[in-house]
Amino acid sequence: MTKISVIVPVYNVEELLPKCLDSLVNQAFDDYEVIVVNDGSPDNSQKIIDEYYKKYPNIIKPLKKENGGLSSARNYGLKYATGEYVLYVDSDDYVSSDILEKMYSLGMRDNSDIVVCRSYAFSNNNLEKIDNEILNNDVFKRYILNRPSATCKLIKKEILLHSELAFFEGHYYEDIAEVPAFCLYAKNISFIDDYLYYYLVREGSIMHNKKYSDKLNDIFDSIDNLTNIFINKNAFDEYKDELEFIYIKHLLHAASLRFLPYEEGLPSINKVCEIMKEMFPNWSKNKYYKKMGFKYKIVCSLIYKRKFNLLKKILKVN
Structure with missing residues (x-):
């Protein structure tokens, strides 16, 4: 070995x-x-x-x-x-x-x-x-x-x-x-x-692609798979705050910003918001989220409230 x-x-x-x-x-x-x-x-x-x-x-x-x-x-x-x-x-x-x-x-x-x-x-x-x-x-x-x-x-x-x-x-x-x-x-x-x-x-990766890709929606299966692993190991409650922040960071914030420039991506952002509402309705009180910067919180808030046009203007997204 x-x-x-x-x-x-x-x-x-x-x-x-x-x-x-x-x-x-x-x-x-x-x-x-x-x-x-x-x-x-x-x-x-x-x-x-x-x-x-x-x-x-x-x-x-x-x-x-x-x-x-x-x-x-x-x-x-x-x-x-x-x-x-x-x-x-x-x-x-x-x-x-x-x-x-x-x-x-x-x-x-x-x-x-x-x-x-x-x-x-x-x-x-x-x-x-x-x-x-x-x-x-x-x-x-x-x-x-x-x-x-x-x-x-x-x-x-x-x-x-x-x-x-x-x-x-x-x-x-x-x-x-x-x-x-x-x-x-x-x-x-x-x-x-x-x-x-x-x-x-x-710059050529899917995360920086100028064209919409259905592969962006893989985030839903991946984060669901993660959640199931923690549930199956009876560890969801112990790490609930940390998993909630993963949802905020990688789903509500990062994934939504990747969907935002595309008309085809708006239904996916709506799906993100529904998942957050169902899984973590009090996500804005998360102790790790509270430590994030003002701009980060504004972006998450506007996404969750589905103020997409306002967010595009703020971020200067076409």
């Missing part, structure tokens, strides 16, 4: 893949594998993978599969992972040379099931720290409250093998569906204050 398995799903990233793999094969750590899953990529990604495998046969473990999406590739890679811990890295991102060493050392020191690091966001040569973390003295609640990304987390493989935590295949927002629930199976979670992961903000 190796100490860490790094799983890298690959699809149409031939220009960015070398930087990602370079950062992974040059780690200050000596007991790990990098499982590179070609998810049916039609570009030259496989050629690049083959070149790295030839240079680093003791590190790179190449896999191929038919295209099934990010979640499918992650689940596939996990089947072949031999590490005690797993780190997911997206193939258009890259990591610091000491990410494995620092996260594993902390995990061993604290006997952690999950270790979380901080990250940078980069685009067009701009680099900025992702610093919107909401603090909580309870590490489990702190974990749930913050960025629901499978990346930036070193996770015990035995946690990921629980069937209900398999990544939600064929959907966007897959991380929202599963990642917060990892804590339900963890006995200890550690946070490292170092910025060790570099996350690419892609």
Whole structure:
């Protein structure tokens, strides 16, 4: 058994893949594998993978599969992972040379099931720290409250093998569906204050698309799946405040703003409002929401009151 398995799903990233793999094969750590899953990529990604495998046969473990999406590739890679811990890295991102060493050392020191690091966001040569973390003295609640990304987390493989935590295949927002629930199976979670992961903000992603996509509606299935996991583990009441804030942050605020520019998206915003009314009718009293900024609260309030035209004017949305 190796100490860490790094799983890298690959699809149409031939220009960015070398930087990602370079950062992974040059780690200050000596007991790990990098499982590179070609998810049916039609570009030259496989050629690049083959070149790295030839240079680093003791590190790179190449896999191929038919295209099934990010979640499918992650689940596939996990089947072949031999590490005690797993780190997911997206193939258009890259990591610091000491990410494995620092996260594993902390995990061993604290006997952690999950270790979380901080990250940078980069685009067009701009680099900025992702610093919107909401603090909580309870590490489990702190974990749930913050960025629901499978990346930036070193996770015990035995946690990921629980069937209900398999990544939600064929959907966007897959991380929202599963990642917060990892804590339900963890006995200890550690946070490292170092910025060790570099996350690419892609203008071409569905989140920045100029055309409406029905895939935006995947948020409803994902957040429903998350809720069901907590209910099935009898943990909904214990984490009700945190789940309520996830609904506010990712459904009422973020998802609604993605729907807002499109006429086709307005029925989906209405659906968001109905869900909030049914699930969390007193959401505006949420203790984490109260800590958010004035503009954030105005946006949420106008969305919930369905003042879409006024909100568009304020945000200057066409």
